[in-house]
Amino acid sequence: MTRRFLFLLGSSRSEGNTEVLARKAAEQLAEDVEQEWISLADHPLPAFVDVRQDDALPPAPTGNAALLLDATLAATDLVIASPLYWYSVSAHTKRYLDEWENWLRTPGLDFKARMAERTLWGVxxxxxxxxxxxxxxxxxxxxxxxxxxxRFGGVLLGRGGRIDDVLDDTAALTRAKSFFAQNPPTARFPHQAA
Ligand SMILES: Cc1cc2nc3c(=O)[nH]c(=O)nc-3n(C[C@H](O)[C@H](O)[C@H](O)COP(=O)(O)O)c2cc1C
Incomplete structure (x- = not known):
């Protein structure tokens, strides 16, 4: 099966350090591995509305949500490339992750089982x-x-402040070279750790 990596860029600026580091890692992917790059800032999602208590179905995905759903399901590997904002993922990234809740509840999508076939990575x-x-x-x-x-491949980390600062983080650039070469195990919650 052809592997297809979807890079979801979560920065609020283009060509930031996170994207640069992700591109360094992606350079090592084999020629026959497909790549799709989507900027979440360029494809904004509305704030998540929780209608679960009304037993209502989530809204059918349209616009950017539909585009992101199609891209997600087309990928074998999802790469969340989010800068660290207040110690966690950026708001653009969080809205994408929140959308997974809608897709989980969308009839006929079988989202959970299909996601189980995929690998998640972070940069x-x-x-x-x-x-x-x-x-x-x-x-x-x-x-x-x-x-x-x-499966979860872990998070590739690099140091960044101003644009391109990460290019001075030689340890991160070295880690980027082999990051996607791993064969990651299925993720476990911390309480399930062996
Ligand atoms: C809103 C915001 C919050 C941030 N929060 C943190 C933080 O919690 N910890 C940290 O080390 N750096 C923080 N930073 C710095 C960024 O993580 C850092 O500049 C990063 O390289 C930005 O990624 P980018 O170049 O891909 O946009 C923050 C920057 C912004 C704009």
């Missing part, structure tokens, strides 16, 4: 030197993957 950049401060972002992605039974 982030942050200003802080200590990577531990990104634990909330890493936990968000790990636990979301665990919820769906997806």
């Amino acid at each position: 982030t950049s942050l200003h802080h030197e200590e990577h531990e401060v990104a634990e909330p972002l890493i936990g968000t992605l790990n636990n979301s993957a665990a919820y769906f039974g997806m």
Whole structure:
């Protein structure tokens, strides 16, 4: 089966450090691996409205939600490339993740089972030197993957402040070279850790 990587860019600026780092990692993908890159800022989603208590069905995906749903289901590998904003994912990224709740409840989509066939990866950049401060972002992605039974490749981290600062983070650039070469295991919640 042809692998297809969907890169979801969550920064509020274009060509930021997170995107640069993700592109460095993507350079190592084999020629026959398909790539799609979508900027979430260029495809904004409305704020999530929770209608579950009314037993109402979620709105049928239209516009950017439909585009993102199609791209998600077309991919074998989903790469959340979000900068660290207040220790977690950016708001653009969070709205995309919130949309998964609607897709879970959309009749006929079988979203949960289809997601279980996919691999989730993360790429982030942050200003802080200590990577531990990104634990909330890493936990968000790990636990979301665990919820769906997806494989999780972890999060590639790099240091960034001004545009292109990440190019000075040689350790991150080295990690980028082999990041997508892993064969990640199925994600587990922390309480399931062996
Ligand atoms: C709204 C906002 C919140 C941020 N929060 C954090 C943070 O919690 N921790 C951190 O280390 N850096 C934080 N930063 C710095 C960014 O993570 C850093 O500049 C990153 O490289 C931006 O990614 P980008 O270049 O891909 O846009 C924040 C920046 C912004 C704009």
